[in-house]
Amino acid sequence: MKYQKRSSEEQIVMSISAAGALCILPFLIIRIYNQDWHIALLNFSTIAITSGLFAYVYLTKRTLLARWLLSITCMFIASGTIWLKGPDQIVWTYPAIICLFFILPPNIAALLSAFTVTLIGCLLFSDISLLDNVRFYFSSLITFIFSYAFADRMLYQQAQLMILSYKDPLTGVGNRRAMEEQLISTVQLQRQRPSHRKASLLLIDLDEFKKINTQQGHACGDNILAQTAALIEHLLSSDQHLFRFGGEEFVVLANNDLEQTINLAENIRETINDFQFEKGIHLTVSIGLAEYQFDETSFEWLGRADTAMHQAKAAGRDLCCLAAS
Numbered sequence: 025m026k027y028q029k030r031s032s033e034e035q036i037v038m039s040i041s042a043a044g045a046l047c048i049l050p051f052l053i054i055r056i057y058n059q060d061w062h063i064a065l066l067n068f069s070t071i072a073i074t075s076g077l078f079a080y081v082y083l084t085k086r087t088l089l090a091r092w093l094l095s096i097t098c099m100f101i102a103s104g105t106i107w108l109k110g111p112d113q114i115v116w117t118y119p120a121i122i123c124l125f126f127i128l129p130p131n132i133a134a135l136l137s138a139f140t141v142t143l144i145g146c147l148l149f150s151d152i153s154l155l156d157n158v159r160f161y162f163s164s165l166i167t168f169i170f171s172y173a174f175a176d177r178m179l180y181q182q183a184q185l186m187i188l189s190y191k192d193p194l195t196g197v198g199n200r201r202a203m204e205e206q207l208i209s210t211v212q213l214q215r216q217r218p219s220h221r222k223a224s225l226l227l228i229d230l231d232e233f234k235k236i237n238t239q240q241g242h243a244c245g246d247n248i249l250a251q252t253a254a255l256i257e258h259l260l261s262s263d264q265h266l267f268r269f270g271g272e273e274f275v276v277l278a279n280n281d282l283e284q285t286i287n288l289a290e291n292i293r294e295t296i297n298d299f300q301f302e303k304g305i306h307l308t309v310s311i312g313l314a315e316y317q318f319d320e321t322s323f324e325w326l327g328r329a330d331t332a333m334h335q336a337k338a339a340g341r342d343l344c345c346l347a348a349s
């Protein structure tokens with residue numbers, strides 16, 4: 025069977041649904057045994073809903089509707105149980121709050137859990153002492169604050185990790201992973217809509233870069249790479265994206281017609297040639313340029329740009345070469 029990779033959202037919804045159904049099952053059996061039909065019906069409905077949501081996410085990989093339904097189920101199973109069985113079921117409030125923060129964005133979870141706590145508070149108000157009321161609100165508030173802080177922190181760290189995983193740490197431009205994903209989506213778009221505006225690739229290789237490392241040191245080489253990336257990035261429009269392909273090679277993905285991309289390549293070559301780097305270092309680049317051809321893969325497209333770049337090297341460097349069709 026083919027292994028299906030699941031997003032973290034799918035995993036969270038599926039595990040909470042499965043855990044919910046499995047944890048409630050023993051209670052359902054006890055309720056049926058005790059002929060406690062109202063709560064048995066509530067437990068049965070919860071198991072049916074959570075199992076259904078598990079199957080829905082498993083089969084469709086969609087989570088938006090499932091997350092909302094699961095949150096509403098969490099809220100109502102907690103308040104329903106307390107309403108039917110009385111104050112000794114109060115403990116179900118805390119897992120319900122934590123669950124909401126796992127499933128929904130922190131601000132929405134905060135609103136829904138405040139609603140749930142208020143609802144349960146109203147149901148319990150006249151059944152428990154004033155001190156127990158205060159205890160309930162305080163313990164719910166503490167659970168709420170910890171869950172909010174944890175969920176908010178997780179969200180922030182997730183966003184930071186996402187940025188880091190697509191960024192080259194030395195130059196700050198997109199890394200190879202970012203480039204590959206962008207290339208794949210560009211190829212998909214070009215295949216689906218051949219009439220869509222053209223896309224071209226520039227493969228930019230720094231000439232005789234090894235000499236800089238050998239003569240001036242690796243740290244100086246690093247600075248030159250970062251400066252080169254900044255110089256190129258400065259020349260790009262919003263339709264053109266720079267990535268570090270690896271080592272001293274960069275790629276520009278340009279969603280322009282060929283003429284514009286040829287101008288861009290010449291502009292990059294001249295700008296770097298004219299620039300005075302630190303310690304009086306002078307640098308040139310060789311550029312291979314390839315326009316996307318219908319139905320080729322991203323690998324083939326990049327391969328043609330690479331061949332053109334090597335032709336530029338072979339022809340004496342500091343040149344732009346257009347790939348053969």
Ligand SMILES: Nc1nc2c(ncn2[C@@H]2O[C@H](COP(=O)(O)OP(=O)(O)OP(=O)(O)O)[C@@H](O)[C@H]2O)c(=O)[nH]1
Binds near residue numbers: 241246
């Ligand atoms: N400082 C520094 N050097 C790097 C980095 N990545 C790759 N290099 C160096 O880049 C150099 C690339 O050398 P080569 O592939 O032989 O090419 P070249 O000297 O540029 O010569 P041509 O490409 O033929 O013009 C190697 O010396 C690598 O060590 C890096 O992140 N920092």
